[in-house]
Amino acid sequence: MPRIHALAAASQKRIKFMNIRVITFDLDNTLWDVEPAILRAEQAQRSWLLQHRPGCIEQYDHDALWEFKKRVWKQYPELAHHVSQMRIRMLFELQKAAGFSTQDSEAGAREAFAAFLQERHKVELYAEALDVLQQLSRRYRLGALTNGNADIYKTDAAEYFDFAFLAEEVGASKPAPDMFHAALAKTGVAPQQMVHVGDNPDHDILGAQQVGLRTVWVNLGGSPWEPAQYQADAEITALRDLPATIASLG
Numbered sequence: 001m002p003r004i005h006a007l008a009a010a011s012q013k014r015i016k017f018m019n020i021r022v023i024t025f026d027l028d029n030t031l032w033d034v035e036p037a038i039l040r041a042e043q044a045q046r047s048w049l050l051q052h053r054p055g056c057i058e059q060y061d062h063d064a065l066w067e068f069k070k071r072v073w074k075q076y077p078e079l080a081h082h083v084s085q086m087r088i089r090m091l092f093e094l095q096k097a098a099g100f101s102t103q104d105s106e107a108g109a110r111e112a113f114a115a116f117l118q119e120r121h122k123v124e125l126y127a128e129a130l131d132v133l134q135q136l137s138r139r140y141r142l143g144a145l146t147n148g149n150a151d152i153y154k155t156d157a158a159e160y161f162d163f164a165f166l167a168e169e170v171g172a173s174k175p176a177p178d179m180f181h182a183a184l185a186k187t188g189v190a191p192q193q194m195v196h197v198g199d200n201p202d203h204d205i206l207g208a209q210q211v212g213l214r215t216v217w218v219n220l221g222g223s224p225w226e227p228a229q230y231q232a233d234a235e236i237t238a239l240r241d242l243p244a245t246i247a248s249l250g
């Protein structure tokens, strides 16, 4: 084998067997089912508005409210990666449209959002999640990377996490590389030493692969893998399989 090829092969081998040091996790639908928390949060926000800003949402059915939201999204494209600010803006516009003053609408948006967020943070981890995270935290540094506004530090898993990045802090949502780069900068490891674990083929698997991370697809629903152009390094259908799967990656 020509020397240059031999060197390349040796370096590839080294990369392949570089030990995994860091695991980053998507949160929603990876460590918990997000639906119940979102439904409760939406309900809390609605109750706040009905009680404190009468006439603000009563006239909208589900579809009409959806249309209203879409108009606000179009008007403020710069908030696309800031889910919290976008929601606060939408709450503000709803009140303004109902005739409340700017001052009242601003205060109301803040308070209705606080009611939303309080419930949004009450997520219930999947039954096996705590145990698995505890095991993994003994061998690896763990981080959270989310496009949503959940806070891992407000859950029972807080003690196992070294760091967390939110799309709205970083200014870009997965699959953009920004949050993955932030995790690499924070930990100082090579991309091959980091595994990203998540449920969304596009946001989690493609996004992480484009930065050179290893990937585990969390497929708790047992869905078929759809993208033809790429695939995850490993797939799990139960969180309890994660420690062995990570170990098999290196």
Ligand SMILES: [Mg+2]
Pocket (backbone or CB within 6 Å): 026, 027, 028, 029, 030, 198, 199, 200
């Ligand atoms: Mg997810």
